[in-house]
Amino acid sequence: xxTLLSLSNExxxxxxxxxxxxVTVNARPRLASTGVHWRPGIxxxxxxxxxxxxxxxxxxxxGRTVGASLAGRDPSTDLAVLRIGDTDFPTxxxxxxxxxxxxxxxxxxxxxxxxxxxxxxxxxxxxHSARGxxxxxxxxxxxxxxxxxxxxxxxxxxxxVVGINTSGLLRQLELAIxxxxxxxxxxxxxxxxxxxxxxxxxxxxxxxxxEDVRRAFTAASETGLIxxxxxxxxxxxxxxxxxxxxxxxxxxTAVDAPEVAQAVIGARPVGSTITAAISRAGAVAEVRxxxxxxxxxxx
Amino acid sequence: MQxxxxxxxxxxxxxxxxxxxxxxxxxxxxxHGEPAGVGSGVLWRRDGLIVTNAHVVRGRVEVKLPGGRAxxxxxxxxxxxxxxxxxxxxxxxxxxxxxxDSDGLRVGQLVIAVGNPxxxxxxxxxxxxxxxxxxxxxxxxxxxADLRLAPGNSGGPLADARGRVIGINAxxxxxxxxxxxxxxxxxxxxxxxxxxxxxx
Numbered sequence: 001x002x003t004l005l006s007l008s009n010e011x012x013x014x015x016x017x018x019x020x021x022x023v024t025v026n027a028r029p030r031l032a033s034t035g036v037h038w039r040p041g042i043x044x045x046x047x048x049x050x051x052x053x054x055x056x057x058x059x060x061x062x063g064r065t066v067g068a069s070l071a072g073r074d075p076s077t078d079l080a081v082l083r084i085g086d087t088d089f090p091t092x093x094x095x096x097x098x099x100x101x102x103x104x105x106x107x108x109x110x111x112x113x114x115x116x117x118x119x120x121x122x123x124x125x126x127x128h129s130a131r132g133x134x135x136x137x138x139x140x141x142x143x144x145x146x147x148x149x150x151x152x153x154x155x156x157x158x159x160x161v162v163g164i165n166t167s168g169l170l171r172q173l174e175l176a177i178x179x180x181x182x183x184x185x186x187x188x189x190x191x192x193x194x195x196x197x198x199x200x201x202x203x204x205x206x207x208x209x210x211e212d213v214r215r216a217f218t219a220a221s222e223t224g225l226i227x228x229x230x231x232x233x234x235x236x237x238x239x240x241x242x243x244x245x246x247x248x249x250x251x252x253t254a255v256d257a258p259e260v261a262q263a264v265i266g267a268r269p270v271g272s273t274i275t276a277a278i279s280r281a282g283a284v285a286e287v288r289x290x291x292x293x294x295x296x297x298x299x
Numbered sequence: 300m301q302x303x304x305x306x307x308x309x310x311x312x313x314x315x316x317x318x319x320x321x322x323x324x325x326x327x328x329x330x331h332g333e334p335a336g337v338g339s340g341v342l343w344r345r346d347g348l349i350v351t352n353a354h355v356v357r358g359r360v361e362v363k364l365p366g367g368r369a370x371x372x373x374x375x376x377x378x379x380x381x382x383x384x385x386x387x388x389x390x391x392x393x394x395x396x397x398x399x400d401s402d403g404l405r406v407g408q409l410v411i412a413v414g415n416p417x418x419x420x421x422x423x424x425x426x427x428x429x430x431x432x433x434x435x436x437x438x439x440x441x442x443x444a445d446l447r448l449a450p451g452n453s454g455g456p457l458a459d460a461r462g463r464v465i466g467i468n469a470x471x472x473x474x475x476x477x478x479x480x481x482x483x484x485x486x487x488x489x490x491x492x493x494x495x496x497x498x499x
Contacts, residue, residue, distance in 0.1 A: 004315035008409035008460035011427060015407030107407065107427075114430040115407050116445040144445060144474055146429070 010157055014107060015115055017159030020090035024059040024111035025068075025082070025151060027052055034111045034152030036161060038186055040087035045151030047073045047080040048168035056082060060089055061113070072189030076133030076197065076266065077177055078169040080151075081189040092153060095160035097136070097180045105157050106141050108165050110149040118143030129169055130259060132197055132266025137178040139163050145174045198268035199294035200241075201234020202227050204258045207246060209279070216284045217248050217277060223256035224248045224279065239289040246279040265291065316411070319462045320423045323413040325394040326464075327455055329363035329420060330372075330386070332356045339414035339455030340386065341464060343488070345395045349386040350484055351454030352469050353377045356384045364390065365421075376491050381439060381479055382469045383487045384454075396456060399463030401442065401480035404431055410444050412468055412476065414455030424448065429475055439483065442466045444476040452476075 021037040025045045033049035035058060043058055050056070056068045068082040100106075104120045124138030141154055145167050154163040154176040163176030188195045204225035214220045224246040230237050247255055251274055255261040268274055270293045278285050330340040330351050338355030340362065342348075349362060349372065360372045375385040405428065412424050426446025433440055442457060448471050457466040457478040466478030 002315075003312050004319070004409065005460045007312060008427075011409065012405035012407040016405070019406075112430050113406055114443070115427065116429060117407075117427050146473065146475070 011105070011107065011117070014155055014157055014159035015109060015113055018092055018109055018153055018155050018161065019113045020061050021092040022061055022109050022111055022113055022152060025049060025056070026058070027056040027082075031148055032111065033148055033150050034109070034165075035082065036151075036153050036164065037089060037091045038081075038182070039091050041084055042071070042186065042190060043068060043082040043084060044164060044182060044186055045080050045082065046164065046166040046168055047075050047078045048166070049150050050080045050082075058082065058084060059111070060086070062089070072193040072195075074133065074185050074189060074195040076129055076131040076195065077135060077181060077185050078129075078133075078166045079164065079177060079182060079185045079189070081186055092161045093159065094179045094183070095156055095158075095162040097178070099160075100139070100156065100162050106143065106162065107155050107157075108141065108143050108145055108149055108152060109155060110146060110152050114146065114149075116144045116146060116149070128263030128267055130263075132262050133169075133195075134181075134267040135177060136181045139176040139178050141165075141174070141176060143174070196270050197266040197294045198270060198272070198274075198291040199234075200236040200239075200265055200274070200289050200291060201231030202236045202241060203229030204247060204255075204261055206257060209246070209248065213246070213248075213279050213282065216279070219252055219254050220248045221254040221256040225255055225258060225261055235289050235292040236287075239287050241276065241278070241287050241289065242280070244280075245285075245287075247276050248279060249277040251275055266294070315460075316423075316425065319411055319458065319460075320413065322462050323411065323423070323456055323458055324421045325365050326396040327365065327413045327415075327421065329415050330355050330454055331361045331363065331369075333358040333360075337415055337418055337451050338453040339451065339468070341396050341454070341456045341467065342393055343385075343396055343398075343484075345393055347388040347390050347393065348375075348488075349388060350467055350488070351384050351386060352382045352467065352479075353379045353384045354382055354469075355454045356386065360386060362386065362388055363420075364393070376487075378487050381483050381487060383467065383479060383484060385488060385491055396464040397462060398481055398485075399459050399461070399465040401465045401482045404428055404442065404459075404465060404480075406430060409460045410442075410446060410465070411458045411460075411462075412444075412446055412448060412452060412455060413458075414448070414452035414468060416449030416451040418451055424452075426476065431480075434472060434477065440480060441469075442478040442480050444478065446476040448476040
């Protein structure tokens with residue numbers, strides 16, 4: 001019986017280790033969500049659970065409630081960062097990237113603490129969310145995220161945070177944003193209040209590529225994206241992209257839907273160069289575009 | 300390959316779980332109430348005292364023992380507020396549950412339920428403690444487990460990783476298993492022995 005008993009004790013200890021850093025986030029009507037004390041005075045939670053920018057409070061595990069201010073939000077990774085005055089309580093221990101394997105036992109922790117368990121169901125490579133967020137790993141746990149669990153930590157059997165849980169990023173699918181992505185987004189949000197995302201200033205629409213055009217490219221799909229709008233003096237305009245050009249690949253990736261192009265561009269750092277292979281009046285051409293920053297939209 | 304599996308099954312986590320399952324099946328009975336249907340019950344003492352849920356036993360009650368033998372049961376008491384009931388059967392040589400301590404439970408520890416979900420006798424499910432406390436303000440404190448139950452589990456045991464019974468499974472709410480803690484069962488049984496009156 002000792003094997004099972006030690007696993008049971010280990011799991012309870014894992015919860016106890018992280019519990020002091022798990023907070024209740026009151027930033028939407030009715031259903032409170034969960035947050036993690038990531039580093040002193042900095043709380044991470046799921047962006048979709050932060051409905052208001054003001055009157056946000058958090059409750060610590062010891063019951064103390066404090067006001068919090070929104071330091072920044074990044075809907076593309078569904079992460080938001082809150083600032084609090086309190087620093088005299090534990091921060092979460094973060095797991096080493098790469099330590100997680102499919103089949104490992106993981107626990108989701110909600111405020112309370114309340115927990116659910118399961119295994120790492122799928123672990124994939126980097127991916128882009130529909131809103132262009134660059135996420136280091138596709139991390140899908142097989143467990144239940146109970147109401148209010150979004151924004152809380154996914155922990156390994158040692159109590160180390162390996163991700164932030166959310167059911168609001170990919171069509172209600174329960175996922176975790178890996179800790180390495182969280183760390184990067186937190187750094188940007190704390191430093192600048194936002195995550196800058198690449199932008200080239202064009203409107204694109206899918207168009208079927210004729211067979212002879214497709215053959216002229218090394219990596220073309222059946223569909224390209226025709227330029228239907230070029231923002232005056234935007235990055236694409238400055239690079240010489242014209243109305244009616246058909247974008248076939250971006251940095252070698254075939255782009256057959258505007259979302260694909262947005263994911264590729266959005267993940268590129270501002271100031272980097274992206275190469276568009278285009279079909280212009282039936283001829284193949286290359287345009288090198290210096291990626292600009294997406295203008296922030298008022299919420 | 301097969302040899303490897305069976306060796307591991309004897310010693311590792313699988314071995315522990317199958318041993319525990321076997322032990323819990325010996326102390327879990329089927330409770331057939333009229334007209335409430337099939338539930339589960341726990342052989343609490345060797346003298347034939349069975350604990351189950353109040354909502355499982357309403358009219359005449361029959362108990363099916365782990366070996367399959369059906370015996371009539373006498374309803375000793377019901378406590379609908381805590382969803383507990385005590386039954387007595389005339390039987391000898393029965394196993395009895397090892398009772399744990401529901402006051403020392405920790406969130407995250409493993410729990411195992413055995414019962415008759417949807418009539419499947421002796422089915423086992425495993426999970427862990429999600430939270431401990433009332434589900435509504437001023438409600439009774441319940442063990443809330445991240446564990447799959449189905450109708451028919453009602454009245455059956457929730458056990459810890461040592462196989463000690465720490466609660467009586469009573470409800471499913473929002474996907475969680477809710478169990479009446481052992482401490483409330485002990486209090487209920489205490490009131491039973493002090494009062495001589497029995498429910499007809």
